[in-house]
Amino acid sequence: MSTPICIQKAPENPVESFLRTDRMPHIWCPGCGIGTTVNCFTRALIDSKTDLNKLSIVSGIGCTGRVAGYVNLDSFHTTHGRAIPFATGLKLASPEMTVVVYSGDGDLFAIGGNHLIHAARRNVDLKVICVNNLTYAMTGGQTGPATPLDVITATAPYGTYDPAFNLPYLVEAAGAVYVARWTTFHVKQLAKSMQEMFKKKGFCFIEVVSPCPTLYQRRNKMGDALDTMKFYKEVSKVKHGAPTNEVGLSKSGEIIVGKFVDRERPDFETMMKAHLEASLGEKYIPAEAPTCS
Amino acid sequence: MARGSVSIVVERCKACGFCVEFCPSKVLALSDAFNSKGYHPPHAVNPDKCSGCDLCGMYCPDFAIHGYRPGKPEAADAAEKEKEAE
Numbered sequence: 001m002s003t004p005i006c007i008q009k010a011p012e013n014p015v016e017s018f019l020r021t022d023r024m025p026h027i028w029c030p031g032c033g034i035g036t037t038v039n040c041f042t043r044a045l046i047d048s049k050t051d052l053n054k055l056s057i058v059s060g061i062g063c064t065g066r067v068a069g070y071v072n073l074d075s076f077h078t079t080h081g082r083a084i085p086f087a088t089g090l091k092l093a094s095p096e097m098t099v100v101v102y103s104g105d106g107d108l109f110a111i112g113g114n115h116l117i118h119a120a121r122r123n124v125d126l127k128v129i130c131v132n133n134l135t136y137a138m139t140g141g142q143t144g145p146a147t148p149l150d151v152i153t154a155t156a157p158y159g160t161y162d163p164a165f166n167l168p169y170l171v172e173a174a175g176a177v178y179v180a181r182w183t184t185f186h187v188k189q190l191a192k193s194m195q196e197m198f199k200k201k202g203f204c205f206i207e208v209v210s211p212c213p214t215l216y217q218r219r220n221k222m223g224d225a226l227d228t229m230k231f232y233k234e235v236s237k238v239k240h241g242a243p244t245n246e247v248g249l250s251k252s253g254e255i256i257v258g259k260f261v262d263r264e265r266p267d268f269e270t271m272m273k274a275h276l277e278a279s280l281g282e283k284y285i286p287a288e289a290p291t292c293s
Numbered sequence: 294m295a296r297g298s299v300s301i302v303v304e305r306c307k308a309c310g311f312c313v314e315f316c317p318s319k320v321l322a323l324s325d326a327f328n329s330k331g332y333h334p335p336h337a338v339n340p341d342k343c344s345g346c347d348l349c350g351m352y353c354p355d356f357a358i359h360g361y362r363p364g365k366p367e368a369a370d371a372a373e374k375e376k377e378a379e
Contacts, residue, residue: 039351
């Protein structure tokens with residue numbers, strides 16, 4: 001019988017220094033894609049040489065919401081759907097910070113849907129990473145706003161009959177400056193996309209289609225997580241700049257991935273400063289960044 | 294002589310099989326052994342073929358495995374990785 005190897009004196013896993021290792025192993029199911037996105041995120045942080053003292057992660061509630069609890073960075077685990085308002089406040093109070101919102105499709109598009117579209121409209125300088133597992137996973141697999149048609153869920157035993165949100169289309173229409181979609185199969189591309197996002201100013205959005213083997217794939221007889229990854233490999237098509245109204249997801253149709261939108265728009269802070277300076281003149285004193293003592 | 298090697302934290306593994314499936318040089322296989330949670334962690338069946346590309350490390354959702362290239366200064370390693378990415 002063969003035994004697993006564990007080589008001593010190996011260099012540390014690059015992700016290790018970003019984790020609260022006392023909380024490992026995490027509670028995500030075997031094959032859940034969230035851990036893979038965290039790998040890509042940490043690789044992107046290392047490669048883009050982001051100052052970790054000027055970075056904070058804000059998460060809402062849900063499986064993906066737990067990322068804030070597992071990464072050893074300045075992180076906030078906020079109430080359900082309120083990751084974006086919290087992050088907006090954080091960004092306005094400390095404009096030099098890079099604020100990343102790391103949350104799921106249910107938290108960002110259902111409970112926090114209104115906040116998301118208004119942050120995109122104002123073009124607040126936030127980096128939003130949305131792990132889309134197509135269902136409300138933490139509460140038991142109910143129909144969510146991103147669940148495609150004809151899918152069995154806990155609340156739709158005969159299949160869903162209401163159309164899903166097309167997340168990139170919605171976010172682009174609301175005014176985001178950077179919109180991309182990848183699946184957990186596209187790890188290198190996802191890490192590169194995250195690096196691009198860190199450099200961009202304004203509301204950036206990356207959707208990561210991720211397997212939920214326990215609740216979504218199992219109920220729909222789509223196999224385990226590995227089968228889902230093979231499925232992603234088979235059906236995804238890279239189409240950079242594809243019109244976002246054509247990239248909606250379906251149960252077994254093709255998944256169009258790539259960078260859909262990369263445009264320039266003045267962000268909220270720039271607009272606010274320019275306007276207040278123009279209307280108040282010398283009376284306007286910009287707020288100073290708070291200092292830690 | 295293998296260019297790289299993998300390091301596995303057996304106790305974190307949940308045996309999803311991503312590393313085994315997506316290793317470009319098919320270095321890994323799930324072993325017969327169990328960890329304390331009852332999962333079969335991977336082991337290197339073709340260690341000579343490992344290039345240390347760290348794709349397993351990027352896929353692993355449980356942060357249990359990563360690839361590395363031993364005996365090289367970090368700067369040279371990074372430069373080589375960059376070259377490969379191009």
